[in-house]
Amino acid sequence: MALFKKKPEIILDETVTFEVIPDAEERDEQIINENSVDTAILRALGIGTGTVTFEQALQIPAVAASIDFISSICARVPVELFTEDGEDTEKVTDDARIRLLNGDTGDLLNAYQMKKAWIKDYFDGRGYIYINTELNRVKSLHYIEKQYIQVYKYDDPIYKDADIYVSGTVERRLMPFNFLRLCRNTKDGVTGESIIDSNDLLLSLYYDTMKYEKHLMNTGGNKKGFLTSEKKLGEEALAKMRYTWNEVFNKNAENMMVLNNGIKFQEASATSTELQLNENKKTNSDDVMLLFLLSQAALQGASDDEIVSAVKTACIPIIEQMEAAYNTGLLLEEEKGHMYFACDTSKIERGDILKRYQAYEIGLKNNFLQPDEVRYEEDKKPLGLNFIKLGLDDVLYNPETGEIYTPNTNQSVQMNEQRDSDDYIQDPETGLMQGRQPSGNSNNSGLTDSSESGIVNVTIDNASKENITIDKRKLTEYALNPEKQPEKAEAFQKALGYNLSNYQELDNKIRDNFDKDKLIKTETTEFGTKYKQTMRITGPNQKTAKVLTAWIDSTSDSDNKDFHLTSVYVDK
DSSP states (O other): OOOOOOOOEEEOSSSOEEEOOOOHHHHHHOOOOGGGSOHHHHHHHTOOOSOOOHHHHTTSHHHHHHHHHHHHHHHTSOEEEEEEETTEEEEEOSOHHHHHHHSBOSSSSBHHHHHHHHHHHHHTTEEEEEEEEETTEEEEEEEEOGGGEEEEEOSOSSSOOEEEEEOSSSOEEEOGGGEEEEETTOSSSSOOOOHHHHSHHHHHHHHHHHHHHHHHHHTTTOOOEEEEESSOOOHHHHHHHHHHHHHHTOTTSOOOOOOOTTEEEEEOOOOHHHHTHHHHHHHHHHHHHHHTTOOHHHHTTOOHHHHHHHIIIIIHHHHHHHHHHHHHHSSOTTTTTTEEEEEOOTTTTOOOHHHHHHHHHHHHHTTSSOHHHHHHHTTOOOOSOOOOOOOTTOOEEETTTTEEEETTTTEEEETTSOOOSTTEEEOTTTOEEEEEOOTTSOOTTSOOOOSSSOEEEEEOOOOBGGGEEOOTHIIIIIITOTTTOHHHHHHHHHHTOOOGGGHHHHHHHHHHHOOGGGOEEEEEETTEEEEEEEEEEEOTTSOEEEEEEEEEEOOOOSSSOOEEEEEEEEOO
């Protein structure tokens, strides 16, 4: 650490300081940095030496525009709630928490105003929203201004905890889980780092430049400097000179001062032209916007691409933090395993109209979008066109029922039915049934293929007892596949010792434990009736665990049901 010699100084007046210039030896020992600039010179230039506050920073146009841009976009993104059941995800629409986050918060602020203020406080370090609950039900949400929040952290660096006090007419002692917390660059979850703290030098420079410009306007552009006297002035002469000096720099005064013999004026600053203030201002403005990961083009709305790019870099990270806050603060412990909040960013990430329409065209041509789905994305009224356009060579496969339908011939084939015909042979390595078509690549079974080989791949699983069908791909490509379903595969490996090498053993265990009398009906759809059964299975590692199996029956015959396995996973 460097050692500094204290500068010798003589203070004659509260506003005027005369510095004694050190000799050559002392100058050699001094270390020059940005903090060694004399305060008298900075005052003469009209530039402050303190740090800028968040309120002062908001007077900088680039800061105010950037925060308003980000907070406005993040605040208007709708929040949705989803529930997961195995591989199925369903959107929840009748939950009161959705209304609180998107409309009426139960407070004077609506959801948009609440989130906008919350995000603005985020840039000042931290933002808080109080969760008003009654038992396990969230009644209302209340934004709290930062100045009313006091955080007292415990000293334990591992098990972090804190008390949060809210001042007002009544002081309240609360816990972190009572709030939705949005903290910038946090290390403890309850406090954060303000944009001012991490970028004080640049923001102070910009703010002081604005103050300097204002001072030039107030003084009519007069140059600033020092008055030097060949002899010591008396108190009366010093006071009179100071009064006259102030009058000179008052733009409403006559801007004239007569100097007595022995008093000289020494200029201390350049003109605004010499300092190139306008050019510096633009550079500083661009630098400030970079602090927020924005550009001048994005704030001015130069193009949709610029705005979309700004949304992805500046807004999406904050939206993801908001989602984490919702999931932490608004979900019950028993809900956190299968429910989650998510923000719908599809509209703010949309590009220009030409690119959107080109994307829709690809989706419609490849039959994974419907016309009404496109109209919904564009906020247009649906026309009731709930169908997908098909060609005459198309074949439709229903993965839940195993049915294959060919519109061209108006015929259906059940994939799990045994074929008496020699047209199909089983591949011993893949287990797939290969059907070779006659010439012309068409047949009377309803299976068609436009390839030159005429090969149609169909997976056939023999039905075991109780008329159940288990497609081996449910095990090899999903439940036990560490690449496609890593969490499921890891659970089966750890809990029971099943993996891709012994999937057939799991298949047999499921068949042995299947009991239609223990099936629990979950729902009825247009594709059939869904059931579930929880089995206790002992695996190769001699451990026993609960395994949840999901089934569907597409038959209408109550006596001869045909159950197809749709999902299987270890039940926690």
